[in-house]
Amino acid sequence: MTEETTILGVDFSGAKADKNTWVTRGVLSGSILTLEYCQPTPRAGLADLLASLPPGTVAALDFPFSVPEVFAGRWLSGAKTMPQLWEAAAVMAFEKFMSLRDSFVAEHGEPFRRGDLYFPE
Template sequence: MEDSIKILGVDFSGAAPDNNTWVAQGWLSGAGLELEVCHKLGRGELADELESSPAGTVASLDFPFSVPKEFAGYWMPEARSMPKLWNAAAQMDYPAFLALRDSFVAVHGESKRLC
């Protein structure tokens, strides 16, 4: 669409299957926002969609900024807020965080949201 901006709204689901990510796609122009499609994608398909989108695309990603309470207690029992955990995570490299997660899962299993 000429003289328009691609808009993506992405809603990640906590469900186990890899096809529960909802994507709404539309185009913003002087006439307003036109919704083109709303569908489910897997993570790989979503990555491809984001990567192949034209420059200037706006994507809104809705995913949790928290961790399960049980994992937070395992990781930092003294933390009483997510900002403390975010700061701790910022001090870790990704492999160290994955090792922490894996050690939690080995002992407690994988936490799931109840709703």
């Protein structure tokens, strides 16, 4: 019997609309990958989806690990590296971070990466 592995790919879009998180799921059996679905998924249900996956699942999550330099300066003015910001985020209440983010976006708009401009949604 050939062992099967569930494969999941998640693409977090930079767009504001929640429908822009895409999930693709497939099953690898031997050397054959069978696509089960590719669909937009609400971010609110993503943690439950990930938690429900069978043991041995391979999941690839595509999201940036950085923030715009202007936002970093407003958040933690002395930070020189992303690990410094990650440490600050680890001890910060989620609500406080979202408030900081929302006030930044209200003032500056939502910055995009150069690649986001090539494929606008």
